[in-house]
Amino acid sequence: MHRLILIITLVVFSGSAYAGEKEHLMQVHGAVCPACAYGLEKKFMNIDGVKGFDVDFESGVVSVCTDENIEFEEEELVTLFKQSGYTYKGEEIRDTCTVPEKT
Amino acid sequence: MLRKFLLAGVTALVINVVPAQAHGPIFSPGPETLYKDGVESHLEYHRSEKGDETENELAWAIGYGITEDWLISAELPYVRIKEDGNDNDGIGNIALETKYRFWRRDALGKQDSVSGFAKAILDTAKDTSDPALSSGANDLVLGLAYGQESLIWQRWASIRYRFNGDSDAGIERGNRIFADAAIGWRSEIPQYYKPDLLWMVELNTEYTQRSEQNNISLADTGGTEIFLSPGMIWAYRNFAVKSGVQLPVYNNLNGNQSTSDYRAKFALEMNF
Secondary structure, rough: HHHHHHHHHHOOOOOOOOOOOOEEEEEEOOOOHHHHHHHHHHHHHOOOOOEEEEEEOOOOEEEEEEOOOOOOHHHHHHHHHHHHOOOEEEEEEEOOOOOOOOO | HHHHHHHHHOOOOOOOEEEOOOOOOOOOOOOOOOOOEEEEEEEEEEEEEEOEEEEEEEEEEEEEEEOEEEEEEEEEEEEEEOOOOOEEEEEOOOOEEEEEEEEEEEEOOOOEEEEEEEEEOOOOOOOOOOOOOOOOOOEEEEEEEEEEEEOOEEEEEEEEEEEEOOOOOEEEEEOOEEEEEEEEEEOOOOOOOOOOOEEEEEEEEEEEOOOOOOEOOOOOEEEEEEEEEEEEEEEEEEEEEEEEEEEEEEEEEOOOOOEEEEEEEEEEEOOO
8 A cells, every 4th residue: 555655656746757758968068047048948949859948057967858769969969059159068868857848 | 519419429329239148248248149040139228317418218129140159230229319408309320230259168157258349330310400319420339348157257348449430510529449347246056947137247438539620629529437337137048137327436528528427228138
């Protein structure tokens, strides 16, 4: 019974993790404020399959939630960050999304 | 009449509307540009008082990022000037500007950059009424701006040289040099989905050469004014509100000229 309650609780409170999605964590240099990072959000959100975007300025991590099948080429990311006025430093993938989903 | 033209040259043309500044200084240019294919709409109200002269200006500027380093913009002002009990209003001088960021160094939570810019201020305002809305000349501004932005502290410095054209009245208006320094501060590291409040203070120096007519220097022209300018920027993602006031702290104007009482600015800015 306790296990069942635990499972239900985890399911109910794991609303920010989307099924069939993944999170791309990209290291960025040069991002210092929300107003200046908007160009990044706009460029990512224009890509089909991208569902959420966030920036942690302190750690310099841009988080992008996408459909599971979306993969970015490194060259594509270098260009996208460059055209937004920043420097791309690398990417990691996480199985679940934690960033706010755009509606 | 001569005084009217000179005053128009000093007042209606000091306003500095520069798009792509959502995170830059309020009264002086910063090195900021727009992302590639980005569009910025900037609406600004400016008021200045100087002796018995009051100027109100509402200006709309739009900018476009050709690349992440190259910005072009256009500015359309509507001006109302009141002087010695007379007032006049109408379209002011339309300005076209280009800015190029030629150096940038990115680090974690920090960006240093330098831009050069050129601004053409066209003689599009009515300059026949009293008081005149324009000095009747095309002017050109060239400058450099440096910025170091981090998560808490921001620093900027800029210098501009303004080549003032000769007025319709045959006056060789003195050129101008602007030197600015600014510091910005926010109390905590910004978060992307939360409003960002940045406090700012600038030191704005303006030096104007004496104007001449028929190779004779005009006594009541030229000089130096320095302003201390507190301000703030409130921004949420692609929307920003900016306001500030320029308070004169030093002046050394030649002859008999009114010194600035204050200048105030309120701006709304949105990126697309």
